[in-house]
Amino acid sequence: MKIDLTDTTASKINKALVKGRRAIGTPAVGMVLTLVIVTDEENAYDALKAANDASREHPSRTLVVVKRVSRSPRDRTKSRLDAEVRVGADAGTGETVVLRLYGEVVDHAQSVVLPLLLPDAPVVVWWPVGSPRDPAKDPLGALGQRRVTDSYAAEKPVDELRARAETYEPGDTDLAWARITPWRSMLAAALDQISCEVISAEVAGEEFNPSVELLSMWLADRLHVHVRRAISAGPGLTQVRMETTIGPITLHRSDGAMATLALPGQPDRAVALKRRETSELLAEELRRLDPDDTFASSLRFGVDRLGGIQSASQRAEALAHTPGPLPVRTVPDSAAPGRTSAQAPPPAAPSGDSNGDAGRPTPAQMPPVKKADPQ
Amino acid sequence: MSSSNPLRDPADRRLPRIAGPSGLVIFGVTGDLSRKKLMPAVYDLANRGLLPPGFSLVGFARREWANEDFAEVVHDAVKAHARTPFREEVWQQLIQGMRFVQGTFDDDDAFERLRETIGELDKAQGTGGNFAFYLSVPPSAFPVVIQQLKKHGLADQSSGSWRRAVIEKPFGHDLKSAEELNATVEEVFAPDQVFRIDHYLGKETVQNILALRFANQMFEPIWNRSFVDHVQITMAEDIGIGGRAGYYDGIGAARDVIQNHLLQLMALTAMEEPASFDADALAAEKTKVLGAVKLPKDLGRSTVRGQYAEGWQGGEKAVGYLQEDGIDPQSKTDTYAAIKLEIDNRRWAGVPFYLRTGKRLGRRVTEIAVVFQRAPHSPFGHTATEELGQNAIVIRVQPDEGITVRFGSKVPGTSMEIRDVSMDFAYGESFTESSPEAYERLILDVLLGDSNLFPRTEEVELSWEILDPIEEYWDKHGRPAQYPSGTWGPVEADEMLERDGRSWRRP
Numbered sequence: 001m002k003i004d005l006t007d008t009t010a011s012k013i014n015k016a017l018v019k020g021r022r023a024i025g026t027p028a029v030g031m032v033l034t035l036v037i038v039t040d041e042e043n044a045y046d047a048l049k050a051a052n053d054a055s056r057e058h059p060s061r062t063l064v065v066v067k068r069v070s071r072s073p074r075d076r077t078k079s080r081l082d083a084e085v086r087v088g089a090d091a092g093t094g095e096t097v098v099l100r101l102y103g104e105v106v107d108h109a110q111s112v113v114l115p116l117l118l119p120d121a122p123v124v125v126w127w128p129v130g131s132p133r134d135p136a137k138d139p140l141g142a143l144g145q146r147r148v149t150d151s152y153a154a155e156k157p158v159d160e161l162r163a164r165a166e167t168y169e170p171g172d173t174d175l176a177w178a179r180i181t182p183w184r185s186m187l188a189a190a191l192d193q194i195s196c197e198v199i200s201a202e203v204a205g206e207e208f209n210p211s212v213e214l215l216s217m218w219l220a221d222r223l224h225v226h227v228r229r230a231i232s233a234g235p236g237l238t239q240v241r242m243e244t245t246i247g248p249i250t251l252h253r254s255d256g257a258m259a260t261l262a263l264p265g266q267p268d269r270a271v272a273l274k275r276r277e278t279s280e281l282l283a284e285e286l287r288r289l290d291p292d293d294t295f296a297s298s299l300r301f302g303v304d305r306l307g308g309i310q311s312a313s314q315r316a317e318a319l320a321h322t323p324g325p326l327p328v329r330t331v332p333d334s335a336a337p338g339r340t341s342a343q344a345p346p347p348a349a350p351s352g353d354s355n356g357d358a359g360r361p362t363p364a365q366m367p368p369v370k371k372a373d374p375q
Numbered sequence: 376m377s378s379s380n381p382l383r384d385p386a387d388r389r390l391p392r393i394a395g396p397s398g399l400v401i402f403g404v405t406g407d408l409s410r411k412k413l414m415p416a417v418y419d420l421a422n423r424g425l426l427p428p429g430f431s432l433v434g435f436a437r438r439e440w441a442n443e444d445f446a447e448v449v450h451d452a453v454k455a456h457a458r459t460p461f462r463e464e465v466w467q468q469l470i471q472g473m474r475f476v477q478g479t480f481d482d483d484d485a486f487e488r489l490r491e492t493i494g495e496l497d498k499a500q501g502t503g504g505n506f507a508f509y510l511s512v513p514p515s516a517f518p519v520v521i522q523q524l525k526k527h528g529l530a531d532q533s534s535g536s537w538r539r540a541v542i543e544k545p546f547g548h549d550l551k552s553a554e555e556l557n558a559t560v561e562e563v564f565a566p567d568q569v570f571r572i573d574h575y576l577g578k579e580t581v582q583n584i585l586a587l588r589f590a591n592q593m594f595e596p597i598w599n600r601s602f603v604d605h606v607q608i609t610m611a612e613d614i615g616i617g618g619r620a621g622y623y624d625g626i627g628a629a630r631d632v633i634q635n636h637l638l639q640l641m642a643l644t645a646m647e648e649p650a651s652f653d654a655d656a657l658a659a660e661k662t663k664v665l666g667a668v669k670l671p672k673d674l675g676r677s678t679v680r681g682q683y684a685e686g687w688q689g690g691e692k693a694v695g696y697l698q699e700d701g702i703d704p705q706s707k708t709d710t711y712a713a714i715k716l717e718i719d720n721r722r723w724a725g726v727p728f729y730l731r732t733g734k735r736l737g738r739r740v741t742e743i744a745v746v747f748q749r750a751p752h753s754p755f756g757h758t759a760t761e762e763l764g765q766n767a768i769v770i771r772v773q774p775d776e777g778i779t780v781r782f783g784s785k786v787p788g789t790s791m792e793i794r795d796v797s798m799d800f801a802y803g804e805s806f807t808e809s810s811p812e813a814y815e816r817l818i819l820d821v822l823l824g825d826s827n828l829f830p831r832t833e834e835v836e837l838s839w840e841i842l843d844p845i846e847e848y849w850d851k852h853g854r855p856a857q858y859p860s861g862t863w864g865p866v867e868a869d870e871m872l873e874r875d876g877r878s879w880r881r882p
Contacts, residue, residue, distance in 0.1 A: 178389075182424050184382070184387075184389070184390055185389075185393055185424055186424075187382055188380060188382040188390055188393070189393045189427050189428060190428070191380045191381070191382050191383075192380055192383075192393070192395055192396075192427075193427070193503070198381070222381050222382050222384070223381050223382070224381075257464045258464045258467060258468075266501040267498070267499050267501065269428040269429045269468075269471065269500065269501070270471060272421070272422075272424075272462065272464040272465040272467070272468045273464075274462065274464055274465075284389070288388055288389070292389070293386045293387075294384055294386060294387035294389070
């Protein structure tokens with residue numbers, strides 16, 4: 001059932017939730033988490049649909065925070081909260097509240113969300129688009145144990161990855177990372193099958209797809225080898241090629257569904273690697289709510305240490321041409337990567353490329369010291 | 376799985392446990408179990424990305440099938456019974472490793488062909504010589520298949536590869552036959568390469584018993600004789616024997632269900648905390664508890680067996696057991712069995728465990744109910760607590776998996792009146808879409824060589840030691856009580872609990 005509330009408050013929404021549950025006859029609820037979706041009006045529908053599908057696996061209270069754009073000064077001074085409360089069949093297996101914020105309250109969304117969080121249950125904040133630069137410090141992000149961004153939806157994904165690395169806090173994660181889990185598990189399985197040492201690797205995929213960079217960084221971080229990022233027509237990731245001591249291992253997918261795994265001295269095998277729906281990615285994200293150390297470690301490896309990536313100076317040049325949302329901060333940050341927050345180690349960088357030269361690091365330069373705790 | 380693989384990191388918990396290069400050979404692949412459970416489970420595993428690239432599935436049966444016919448049958452089975460949606464690309468991956476070997480179990484040529492097929496798969500699919508043999512065959516065929524595997528060198532593990540045997544219940548029909556069966560299997564396969572499937576142990580809820588007890592602080596302190604009054608473990612089916620007359624007659628409910636499922640559930644409910652969650656530690660604790668089981672002195676008064684009689688089951692008329700096709704009208708086989716056991720250790724001394732199972736009962740349900748003692752003192756008057764029962768924690772194994780806690784609560788109103796209420800944790804509702812089928816989990820564990828969820832030889836033998844004296848007593852004394860189909864068993868079972876001042880829960 002659906003209850004519409006206009007010009008309302010969080011406490012009225014809470015009452016409507018209780019009323020809704022009573023009306024459909026299930027006063028007791030077994031929801032495992034609160035999912036906060038921060039989005040704009042265009043993306044709200046798709047995001048909510050994905051969340052509802054994911055809620056079959058993780059029954060949750062879903063709060064959709066839609067920040068409305070005010071188009072006149074008069075609108076901006078007025079502040080209003082509208083809500084749409086959905087329980088029962090309309091809301092997957094949990095309950096959903098769509099919150100529409102107008103005017104000043106847009107900047108104080110956390111005051112609306114906080115009273116609506118389920119007691120004592122984890123909170124996940126998801127930005128399908130337009131994630132904040134520092135998710136953990138964002139007022140809504142600060143409410144969550146887990147903050148899910150999607151760098152794939154960003155204007156400049158590679159910059160986005162740099163920003164993520166700088167501001168990383170345990171609990172941050174990105175759907176572009178979840179997208180490559182099947183690839184990672186297939187590559188790990190491939191190395192289970194043969195014993196060899198990897199010498200270098202190349203990851204190819206469409207441009208502006210940060211999953212390609214993340215997979216490259218993961219490989220570089222784990223294997224301590226030079227990894228090159230190559231551009232292909234897509235869709236998505238198309239190929240990983242690892243040169244090993246006994247010959248090349250390739251995992252090639254041209255159609256976004258079926259891949260071929262080729263191992264040296266073994267017959268080629270077809271493996272299913274279909275690109276997944278957002279709901280599946282979200283369900284994967286919600287499955288574990290502990291910090292993803294592997295993601296952190298791969299992210300901190302640094303995009304700039306991959307082969308084939310536009311260097312810092314080229315990037316600065318490109319930035320000058322395209323007005324980005326945060327150009328002012330991006331440039332000085334990358335020029336002096338040492339100057340970052342205390343928790344997050346610098347994303348890239350020893351002497352080799354902090355001077356902004358275009359040279360790719362050689363394999364010898366590649367891995368400095370790895371994680372603090374080598375297991 | 377190689378630990379030297381630099382892409383594997385224990386902290387990386389997104390990467391699933393993928394089985395290493397391997398294949399599965401199913402004997403009796405045309406059977407019901409294979410079509411309804413095993414093939415869909417293999418597909419679901421592949422769909423979830425848990426099978427290695429090149430995983431191979433070999434069917435062995437008498438039918439005159441080519442590989443394509445076999446693939447067709449698997450395709451239909453998967454479409455009809457798989458849990459996850461059908462995806463063409465996953466199917467394309469699986470079909471490459473599908474083979475069929477036609478033959479009977481005594482046909483040497485067929486086993487020779489099987490050996491060649493395995494060799495061919497090692498080359499074409501890179502299965503690395505690792506094969507599990509799933510014996511989905513009647514118990515009488517076990518020895519011959521096992522011997523054939525040995526004779527044709529199929530059970531030989533060569534450098535670094537493994538060969539495993541997977542067997543289904545019944546694990547014998549008494550202690551002697553179980554020992555013989557174990558001897559037959561273990562003559563050919565090493566004990567740690569033999570996996571006995573008790574599909575109950577693959578269920579999420581059953582694994583959750585351990586999580587509930589040992590990962591929480593609030594249950595374990597009261598999980599003993601000081602607080603627990605008694606435990607009831609029930610597995611009820613609403614169906615009759617169906618077409619299984621040949622198998623069922625002479626075996627009966629106690630051998631079919633109590634010996635394996637119920638005693639395993641009891642062991643998990645009653646065992647002490649294992650030192651770790653590995654297979655050896657778990658088996659050690661389960662064995663200890665099964666070894667401590669004490670049979671009641673008077674078996675006549677503390678066991679009941681029954682046979683379903685004609686009646687109405689859920690709106691349908693059902694025939695009695697003795698009228699079923701293929702059943703001897705004089706048969707003494709039990710379709711209902713209830714027994715009372717005690718566990719002779721410090722934690723459980725004096726706490727009865729009531730185990731019951733039956734066919735054609737009220738509804739299909741499996742649950743473990745831990746019933747607590749009444750509060751030693753009640754400040755409320757008798758009238759206030761008249762309707763208050765005993766507190767209970769009920770683990771609902773199937774269907775509608777979850778946990779119910781039953782306790783007293785004040786009825787809203789001006790007078791003080793306390794009545795039972797239930798608090799539910801509905802596993803089913805919350806997690807079904809992603810909870811794997813028991814067979815999925817168990818097949819994956821076989822391929823990974825993880826034997827946590829498989830009963831071992833000692834457990835099977837101890838279970839028979841518990842059941843054998845009861846079966847012997849039943850053989851010599853009386854006949855099964857009759858109960859109308861669709862009810863909760865014979866009145867004798869109710870009387871058995873009444874004598875102890877208790878009653879069965881209506882599950």
